[in-house]
Amino acid sequence: MNVLLLLLILMVLAGLWSILTSLLLRATIALALTSVLLTVVMFQMNAPLAAVFELSVCAGLISVVFISVISLTHRQPLKEYLARRQKRILRFWPLPVLLLVVGVGLSFVHRPVHIMLPHPTAFGDIRIMMWQLRRLDLFGQILVLLAGVYGVLILFRGNKNGN
């Protein structure tokens, strides 16, 4: 339980970082980190299927696409960048506070949850699970990856031609 709590806190921190940072590249890395942490949480909570998808699509593919898009942008002059950073911090400082308030507030509300969750079934080996039960989804995911690959191809080629 403690491990889980730690992971969740880390995840929230990473998420906050991805919003608060003013550098696009850092934001992307922070996002990927959030995804990775989420994946670990999912494994911990015995949901390997979700974890695999989260890792491959969010931490992997989306980050690649983001980074490739960022590589097409221009660098801002330092002065502008500093002025902007100041403004950003001003704009976003209530966010962590808000998060904290909401979290504490929620913890006081003791509403019992009436939903009966089914007992988590033992999935066993992830490879067997994927291959035996969800082959079609695997196929679908191959499609998503392929599309992503073409996306990267198109965007990077544009970078070369653009110069």
Next chain:
Amino acid sequence: MNYLLIFVPFIALVLVNLLPKKLRPISSFLVLLLILAAQSIFAALAPFGLIRAVGAVRMEHLFGFHLLIDNLSLLLLLSAGIVGFSALMVAWHSIKDEDDRFNFTNLLFILLIGMNGISMLRDLFSLYVFIEAIAVSTFIMILLYKAREAYEGALKYLILSVVASVMMLSSIALFIMFCGGTSFEVIKLSLVSSGALARIAIALFICGLFIKGGLVPFHGWLADAYTSAPAPVSVVLAGVVTKASGIFTLIRLLTAVIGFSPATKDLLLIIGAISIVIGALAALGQKDIKRMLAYSSISQMGYILVALGCGTRLGLIAAAFHFLNHAIFKSQLFANAAAVEEQTGSRDLGSLGGLAQKMPVTGITSAIASLSTAGIPPLSGFWSKLLIIIALWVSGNYFYAVIAVLASLLTLAYFLTLQREAFFGQVSVKVSSVTEASAGMLIPAVLLSAMTVGLGLVFPFVIKYFVR
């Protein structure tokens, strides 16, 4: 046959990518064209029993999953085939760079596989995965030229798409929680004895689909995405993609899983009616051809939705038929817009005029498609609108029937504006040296408007195959 529809394009996609670089563009174009044509012919003939889905080899054991074709699947297969074919023809002439063209073809392959998958799936999670495959490839297609405005359109599409995905995923999570599975049968069984949570899950999923389909409260992305996309991409996007991931999935879900409760019907009717009116009103004021067509799409989606909202068999048939019709005439209008943009370099209605004299084929075909969209007889759009209105009236939704009828007038009004400013009228100075588009651009337009006229004329004869 079911499995071939997915695996043939996939294997073809892999094979053409293995060819020597010189051969790739032409071979991928030809192969995809062939596949699309074959798929259209198969889907068009299958309902009449002329071709039977081959089931000799028990392929489920080989692949470990089920794909089922019913009449609804054929609808999407046919629309995807026709629209894909037109988009590919348009792409061949309007995308100048060979690498771009090859990339477009590859992405179209993926789109096709995605749509074919959606048409035959019976599992909520797989449905979601395939919808995502479509969304990602569409997103990249819009960026094909890396134009600045395309980034904006694509980003809007991406962001709203992600919101939709989150909604659908949460809904799936809820379903897994209280149903223990995601296949349609499992969900349907457990829906019988479930309460508020099930309703939340359904509402979330439907909301996600509304975003994907660009219906009115969630239509912000649609106009930008359609307008900024390269010409062939907007053909395929407007013709079938948004409808495959939004409307078609909705129809599938309603018929196979959720069923029509009074609340669902009201939701569909209200959202549909609002989409019809707002889409049409927004289209009235547009100066950009593609933007006008995009808003028109929203309005036509509304028609499909109100037809579904009847909750009757006739309503479903009407919705299905309008779905097909919309695929035909909207992709044709976008193909016409592509031809106009290609020849004049402009999509601005203010600077065009009298193009019907310079581009007679484009002029006539666009007039046919416009009138069909406005529901003017004897074109095919009239019959589907008529069925929708009859279905609404017979099911007692008089108010919505009147809205649907009178909104046709708005549709007619903006299409007359389009015709007046671009085609009908005197030749404006800026376009005095314009010539007709190349044959490749005209083939889809002519083919599709022949379908519009032909379907309109034979409709009374074919309707008995649907109304049984």
Next chain:
Amino acid sequence: MTVLFAVLLPTIGAFILPLAGKVSKLLRNILALLLVSCSFILSLILIPSALSGHIESFRVAFPLGLDFVLAADPLAVFMALVSSFVGSIIVLYSFDYINHYENQNEYYAMVVLFLGSMMGLVYSQSLIYLYVFWEITAIASWRLIGFYRSPKDVLKADKSFLVTAFGALVMLIAFIAIFGMFGTFDLTVLKGHVLPGVLIGLILVGILSKSATLPFHTWLPDAGVAPSPVTALLHAAVLVKIGVFVFARLFLFTFNIGVFWHTAVPVIAAVSALVAAGAALIETDMKRIIAYSTVSQIGFIFLGLATGNPVGVAGGMLYILMHGIAKGGLFLTAGIVEQNTHNKDITKMGGLISTMPLTAVSFLFCAFSVMGIPPFGGFFSKFMVISGAVDAGQIAISITFIIGAFMTILYLFRMFNLVFLGEARGKLAAEGSKLMVFCVVLLAIMSLGSGILISYPADFVRIMVSQVGGIR
């Protein structure tokens, strides 16, 4: 089968005309004339069967009550004869009128398509196909009104399309409601049923918008920007008669309508007749005067049909014939004058009788018929309509219409005076081409002849009226 051919030949044939035009202009023109006159001849062939009561019909059954039904009853044959006859003359006139403009292929295709769908409209016995053909005529007239393609023309074409489409859509709601009540669109099945007042009102909106009656009349004068043969076709002979015809078809021959509408419709017609006549009196554009005159005369037809007694209905029917011929003649003469003087303003003309005597006399003959001066055809129809209204006890309305008839005489004489008599205020122009003059002379003679030989059409109309169920 004859009915089917009368409808299909021109509607399908229209699409061959542009191809024929690529081969030779003459071939296309003659083919267009042939297609239209074919309908006329086929309708002539249908007369005996229609009169004998053994009505020839053609039916294809479809699900959902969408049966395709054509039937040649006397009303349909009568309308078909009038419109295809006037249509043929207009096509003949177009040979010379239109031959120096662009887009001739489209022109002939649309005129023939228009007349073909008119045939379909009069013969069809199903509400939904009535609507289908109704809208095809709207498409054709949209293209035809915008024939000259200037921004002003196209705007007016769009306006007329939108107004008539609005009416048609409102009417469609009523049709769907009828389907909801009775489960069919087939008029032969629907015969004798009583309609709720709301639906009658909705259908009337459609009828009034197509017939350019108040308050939906504004598109008709505006549509005068079209070439003269087109205005003759739309305003005089065919398009505006669609509304009147559908009124007769639905409210006299099919449904029973209440007493209220037998008073309400004449009132609308009376207002329309007076207002339009007033507008015609002050207008100076030649074609707009004749167009307003049409709006005014349509009021008379509505009055006749709405009286609901045999004399009035027969008068209304005869009025369709007489007005079609005479008003067609007026528009075509106006076309000759306009084309040769390059002018539409009647205050800048005058004395034209010295240079174009035949045209002037033809104009006068047709004008006499419209005014209702004996022994021209228009006299009998106008007389019967008003006496029918008196019989029905609508004295006040009859007096209003007599005032309207006086105003007709006034504005037509004013126009004749300014255009053909007096001294020349503009350029004097020569007579039109032989073919065009032949057409208008033919129509003028027909105006006179139909009055002298009134017994033939009157007999026909009498038999038709005897079949009407709802007449008291």
